[in-house]
Amino acid sequence: MTIQTALHQVHLDGAAKLVDFSGFSLPLHYGSVIDEHQAVRESAGMFDLSHLYIIEAIGHKATHWLRILLSNDVAKLTDGHGLYSCLCREDGGVVDDLLVFRVDEYRYRLYIDAARREKTLAWITAHLTRGVEIVHITNTAVVAVQGPDAVGCAETAIKALGLSLPLADLPRFAARQDGSWFVSRTGYTGEDGVEISLPSHLAAALWQALSALDVKPAGLGARDTLRLEAGFSSYGQDIDERHTPCESGIDSTIDIDDEKRPFVGREVLEDQKMFGGQFFQIGLTLDGPGMLRRGAAVELVGQTIGSITSGSFSPVRGASIGLARVSRKFTGSCDVTVRGRLQPARITSVPFVPHGLARE
Amino acid sequence: MDIPGDLKFAPSHEWVRVEDDGTITIGISGHAQEQLGDLVFVETPEIDHQCEAEEGIAVVESVKAASDIYAPVAGKVTDTNAQLGDSPELVNSDPYGEGWIFKMQPDDLEEVEKLMDPDDYESFAEAAE
Numbered sequence: 001m002t003i004q005t006a007l008h009q010v011h012l013d014g015a016a017k018l019v020d021f022s023g024f025s026l027p028l029h030y031g032s033v034i035d036e037h038q039a040v041r042e043s044a045g046m047f048d049l050s051h052l053y054i055i056e057a058i059g060h061k062a063t064h065w066l067r068i069l070l071s072n073d074v075a076k077l078t079d080g081h082g083l084y085s086c087l088c089r090e091d092g093g094v095v096d097d098l099l100v101f102r103v104d105e106y107r108y109r110l111y112i113d114a115a116r117r118e119k120t121l122a123w124i125t126a127h128l129t130r131g132v133e134i135v136h137i138t139n140t141a142v143v144a145v146q147g148p149d150a151v152g153c154a155e156t157a158i159k160a161l162g163l164s165l166p167l168a169d170l171p172r173f174a175a176r177q178d179g180s181w182f183v184s185r186t187g188y189t190g191e192d193g194v195e196i197s198l199p200s201h202l203a204a205a206l207w208q209a210l211s212a213l214d215v216k217p218a219g220l221g222a223r224d225t226l227r228l229e230a231g232f233s234s235y236g237q238d239i240d241e242r243h244t245p246c247e248s249g250i251d252s253t254i255d256i257d258d259e260k261r262p263f264v265g266r267e268v269l270e271d272q273k274m275f276g277g278q279f280f281q282i283g284l285t286l287d288g289p290g291m292l293r294r295g296a297a298v299e300l301v302g303q304t305i306g307s308i309t310s311g312s313f314s315p316v317r318g319a320s321i322g323l324a325r326v327s328r329k330f331t332g333s334c335d336v337t338v339r340g341r342l343q344p345a346r347i348t349s350v351p352f353v354p355h356g357l358a359r360e
Numbered sequence: 361m362d363i364p365g366d367l368k369f370a371p372s373h374e375w376v377r378v379e380d381d382g383t384i385t386i387g388i389s390g391h392a393q394e395q396l397g398d399l400v401f402v403e404t405p406e407i408d409h410q411c412e413a414e415e416g417i418a419v420v421e422s423v424k425a426a427s428d429i430y431a432p433v434a435g436k437v438t439d440t441n442a443q444l445g446d447s448p449e450l451v452n453s454d455p456y457g458e459g460w461i462f463k464m465q466p467d468d469l470e471e472v473e474k475l476m477d478p479d480d481y482e483s484f485a486e487a488a489e
Contacts, residue, residue: 028397029397032397032398032452033397033398033423033424034398034400034423034449035398221397221423221424225423289401289403290401290403290421291400291401291421291426293426312423313400313423320400339419339426
């Protein structure tokens with residue numbers, strides 16, 4: 001039994017191919033992954049992210065508690081700003097990666113992906129201290145609008161629903177709230193855009209208002225190719241409990257600036273932030289035909305040094321790209337197993353598609 | 361998508377059309393391309409390759425997965441669709457026309473007659489879903 005989001009009927013009407021995504025029935029695509037990908041790169045696309053689970057940490061100890069729980073430092077935040085962080089174990093392994101927003105000093109809002117929801121909620125509950133209360137935000141849908149035209153379209157669509165949430169001046173990683181609407185200038189595509197959480201019963205109306213502005217519905221398939229081009233790691237593929245953020249391409253989530261901040265995993269992560277982990281992440285491009293697929297071995301002069309953690313096709317580059325976790329530093333090329341045969345792949349700087357490149 | 365009436369189908373979702381010169385043209389069905397999604401690479405077989413029936417001789421690869429294309433009958437590969445190198449999406453947009461994959465000279469043309477008719481294939485594909 002899969003959970004249907006508030007947009008389920010809208011997806012069915014849009015001829016979506018639905019798949020089970022961590023217990024949620026969500027669109028893989030609405031016909032063509034590549035068309036949806038290009039719409040986000042060239043104009044605007046929208047995604048149903050209602051599988052995200054939202055909690056708020058409230059209380060006079062909220063800031064203090066999150067500074068210990070998270071690898072990134074919420075003390076950097078002012079009201080209405082957010083950051084990307086990891087939740088790490090003592091040994092540095094990643095329990096989850098998430099977005100956290102400071103509503104005010106005593107209230108933070110956390111977005112947790114469906115894939116890790118139970119583990120992460122259990123971890124948070126186990127580490128809860130006095131002076132902090134967790135409130136579960138339910139009956140909420142999440143819609144991401146992404147692409148160069150996304151912010152303007154989102155502002156217009158929200159206005160059409162009778163709200164006034166000006167977005168054009170909203171800085172990256174900042175958020176604005178109106179009642180139970182919460183809009184942040186964030187995304188997972190490498191494009192400008194917003195992520196909107198709103199009451200479930202208004203989700204279909206928002207989707208239709210966006211649709212009227214030619215914002216194209218996009219599914220999980222395009223979400224994956226977009227985030228890969230942008231070089232973003234994904235939990236379950238590039239990130240797991242057995243590896244640290246430094247070994248997963250997300251060492252930017254570790255903040256060791258405040259020497260006195262004793263966050264979970266600090267001992268291991270501080271050392272790795274300075275000297276590196278046992279493994280590290282690289283970006284690879286396959287020059288020939290074929291696809292880099294998760295699990296494929298990466299070889300350097302006949303020796304296996306790691307494997308592809310996520311691979312797909314880059315519509316903008318017109319070639320297969322992938323992220324790999326390897327144990328040795330090298331420059332230039334290596335070999336990757338593609339359908340049982342070794343094929344040359346080139347080290348490529350990440351992001352594969354820098355912001356805005358697709359429109360040049 | 362309407363299936364042209366003169367085609368035959370293999371259970372592995374290839375279509376086969378018998379040409380006037382006795383060669384056969386092979387592609388993948390509308391149903392198969394829909395299941396695979398956007399194709400990004402097509403690896404066509406070597407010309408002159410002599411193959412067995414049900415031998416995997418070509419590969420179509422989508423964002424989602426790679427899939428083997430099988431020779432529907434025994435015979436020799438006589439031609440491949442060179443356009444697919446630059447435009448693999450033709451298999452999605454026109455699976456029964458511009459998106460053909462290769463041609464063969466079958467060892468025994470009668471083997472083709474044993475494949476499925478369009479109606480049978482349609483029920484077969486629906487049941488497999």
